[in-house]
Each structure stands twice: as structure tokens, then as C-alpha cells.
Amino acid sequence: MIAAEEVWRTYRMGPNRVDALAGVTFQVAPGDFVAICGPSGSGKSTLMSILGCLDQPTAGRYVLEGVEVQSLDDDALAVLRNRRIGFVFQTFNLLPRMTALRNVELPMIYSGLPRQARLQQALDALAAVGLAGRLEHRPNELSGGEQQRVAIARALVNRPAIILADEPTGNLDSKAGEEILQVFHRLVEGGATIVMVTHNPRIAEQAQRVIQLTDGRIVSDARMAGIRKPGPARDPESISSSARP
């Protein structure tokens, strides 16, 4: 369970104050699949950073599984990111010199898991995203979709409370993007909680709930009716974006 309550995030730029978030309040229940949608500059990324414990609110409360995040210090935030958060980025953000397996092991290296347990969990996570046959490949030997699936494996390997995905399909062609969304659906069915940020309404539709953000405020919060429909999402923007053929 995560809860944001009147969250403000204010940046100072010289004499000016910019409210990236201006009083955001919402909750996400375990097992939910939420899309946060909005144009650029709406505060999506800032909200993502705060939910991911990379940043802290200027005012308001953010409670992650009962922990008051706004009062934590740097190291406590790091531990929280390590144990309770899994990130999936638009640009994958894998370490280029490491194999897929080593990349997935990375969070567990910092949580101090013994070698054997680490290896087993990493193998399980990679199998869960369908990459059991790609363990020893480095990121540049994998397709964009495969890289993103490695990133997802890394995100879920510590069994986080929440997986945060920031434009996870933004750098992928529509087919690979669809595959990623399939993986998300499978994870949600398995009990994972996912919050996905996107500016693309067609991608957002795939979630169970869509929160619309404009100028740092929530303008709508709607649960999607009906069952998601699989099949390629025809989206001109994601086709034109850079991705491996």
C-alpha cells in the first residue's frame, strides 16, 4: 500500500518558485496496475522520483508500506529503494559491461544476499520474463525489448512493494512495447503492483487505472472498465522512436 497525501514538490530557480507537484493525493493498493498520464511538464517525472524514493516531497506525506518516506535520510532511502522499489526506465539503464545475469544480480549485491541465493533469484527473475536463454548476453547483444525485460527482471528480483515504470515502452517499437505490457499484465496477475508513467494515452489504457496529471495536479483518476484487449497497439510515436528493428 502506498499513499501520497498533499504532496508538493517545489523547485527554486533563482528568484522563481516552480511547483512541479502542487498537492497530489492518491493511494495505490497492492496488486493494482496504475498508469500516470499527462503531457510533458505535468509533473509525472517528479512524482515518479518521489514514489521511487529518489527524491522527497517539499511538503506533504508519502507513506510506503507504513514508512513515512519524507522523514528519511539518504541511506535509509537507498535501503528502501533496494528492498521495496523496482525501477524500469525508458532507456533501460542496464550496466553495459555486465551480462544480463549480473545486471539482475545488482540489487541483491547491495542487499547483501549470499552468492548462491542471489544467483537463484536472478535466474528465477530472468525466467519469469522469458529470458532464461539469454543469461550471459551483454546489453548490446540484446534487442531493445530484451533489454527492457532484463530491466524488469532486475526490478522485480527483490520482490518489491511496487514496480515503477517510467515510459517503459518509449524506446521500443510497438511489437516489443506490447510484449513489455504483456509481461506487466502477467506480473500483476501474479500479485505485483505496478505504477507506470506515460504520456501516451493508448499505452495508459492498458492499465487498470489511469491517473491524469496536469500542472502538478491530479485532474482525473479513473478505473478502466472492461478487460484489456491484447494485440498490437498502433502508435505512431513509439514506432518512430529509436529501437532495434
Place this chain on the structure above:
Amino acid sequence: MDLREAFGLALEMLAANRVRSALTMLGVVIGVAAIILLVSLGEGATAYITRELTGLGTNLLIITPGKTQTSGGFHPPVAGTVRKLTYEDAVALRRRASLLTDAVPVVLGTGKIRYQGVSRDTSVIGVTPEFQRVRNLYVEIGQFVSEEDVEGRRRVVVLGRTVKRELFGEENPLGQFVTLADSRYRVIGIMERKGVSLGFDIDDLVFIPVKSAQDLFDTDRLFEILASVRSPDEIDRAIQQVKDILMRRHGNREDFTLTSQGAILSAFTTILKILTAVLGGIAGISLLVGGIGIMNIMLVSVRERTREIGIRKAVGARRRDILGQFLLESVMLSCLGGGLGIIVGVGGAKGLSIFFTYLPTRVSLWAVLMAFGFSAAVGVFFGVYPARRAALLDPIQALRYE
């Protein structure tokens, strides 16, 4: 992050930039090697001086005429002496100074020695038989100057190896007569080979009885009295005893100077210690420069890997994890460099004394340990700033860094 993981990672990173790591290490290698090499040279010189000085005879006490306040060093043969030391002074010391085993009166002069048209300028030393014991310098063939030779003012001479070779070549000189300042001297012995010591060719000397030397140079003064003390522990007491005896003979005036072998030795070793420290310090500066090289390359590395740092932070690396990672890399650079520097430095020091026998070196453990410790400290000192910079990076900005 466990230690094995951390070491593996650091090695991986250094290996990923092989040329850069090697060049960075080179600075430390040179610094450490220079420290070891120069300190070894200084230590070698100290050991050499010590060996040479103690090789001249241990427990040696040198009494020279005239009072000088400074200690150590050699006096020129004709120093501005106010009062003189005489043969009788030496005899008195031999009789009454119970702490001395020997007291040898020495007259020193230079003269032209001739044999069948070949001549050579050489130093002539007038001595008594005990000289052999006191200076640890023995005759090899024939005989040394005897008591009878001294008392009888006999014109006999013992040749140093160089003088013998120059005048006689392969010929046997024993029993032959040489001319020393217009007097004929019979050759009775040849000294053993000693070689050059402290820049002074001991083989280029001739020895004659002390009284004959006084006749030859027409003087009743001594150049010095060489005395040897029974045991090293008694040197201070022996000095006092010699002082008492000589002052009574000299009208209660201390118009002579006593120098112990130990005083000369410590004067030399003090100079060499300072020299070694200065050389080591200069080499230390080059190690410092090597450290700056490490800092430079680590700063570049932090910048290049900003995104990696962001990723690591996002998945849960704490500040100290990042700090430790980068610090480990810089320490590893400096320690690997230090290790290589030890190999180069020790090898260089050994090689130097093999190829240049006049450059004695001695590799001491403390110099090696100090150089290595210093290089490790350099790695920590110059690694902290870049590592801190990495640790304090804002993860959000680091993740966006292109």
C-alpha cells in the same frame, strides 16, 4: 556489498581501461621505485663507510697535536700546531695508560722514493711495530718494522703494494736498497693488499721506523698518536685517562685533540642519514605527483560513469557503497603501482651495485615498507575526493546524464 564482489568489480573496472590504468600506475611505480633506489643508495653508502672505518681498526683513538673544537675528519699533515706531541708522549701513554693496549707514535711525510732510476712520490709513515695491530694492516712478505729497528734508528723500509709494483715490477725487492730523500733504505717487507679506502690508496705508502722518520724529516714532532682501547665500553674512560697523562706532561694544558673512531663514524653517518632523507624526500615528491595523476583519472572516471552511479543508486547503493567502490579502485591503482615499484626499485638497486661496483646499495626492509605504505596512503588521500564526488551525486541527475 561483500569484499570479494568489491575487489572483483574494481579489478574489472581497471581492466576495462587497461592503457589508462597502466599509465596512471606508472606515476606511482616511478615514485616508489625512486624512493627505494635512492634510499638504498644512501643506506649502501652508510654501510660502506661504516665497514671501511671499522676495517681500519676498532676501538681506535686518534690523538693529534693542537686543540680543535670540531671533531672528525682528517687533519692536514702540517697543521698549525702550537704545541707538539712527541715520541716520549707515546711512550708515556704506553707505560701508564692501563686502558690502552697500544699507543703508536706516527710521523707522516712525503718523499721521493727511487730504485734504479725509477722514482715515485709517495707518503712515508714512521711507525712502531704495534701499528700493524692498531690499524689492522699487516705485512705479507718479509718483516714489519721491529722494536730494534725503531730504537736503532735503522734505515729499513716496508713497501706498500703499489709502490712495490711501480719500483720493482715482478722483481723480488727484499734485501734491495731504495733511496728515500738521499738516504739508502733496505727493503725488509711488503704489505698485504688493502686497496683504496675512502678515496685513499693504502697500498701507495711506505713504512719506516718512527725514529728514522724523525731523522728523515728532521723533526721531533709526531703527526699523531694512534691508540687502541682495550674494549669499546671503556672508550670514554680511556679518553679521560689519556687526557690526564698528557696534560700532566704538557704543563696542565689540553693542547691536543682526542678523536675516537666512533666520533668519526657518527659524523659520517649523520651526514649520510641527512643525505638519504633528502634523496628519499625528493623521490617522495614524485610519488605525490603520481597521486595527483590518480586523482585526475578518478575524476574523469567518475564523470564518465555518472550514469552507472545513478543506476547503482537507483537499485539501492548507499553513499558508502559508492564511496567504497571508487576508493577501492584508486587504492588498488596505487597499491598495484606500489607493488610494481618495489620490484623495479629493488631490482634496480641490486642491478646498480652489480653493474657499477663503486655504487654500493643496500635494500632495507623499512624503506620498502615505507615506500609501499606511502603509496597506499597516496591512493586513499587522492582517492577520497573523487570518490566523495561520486557518492554525493544526485541519483536523479545522474540517471539523466548523457
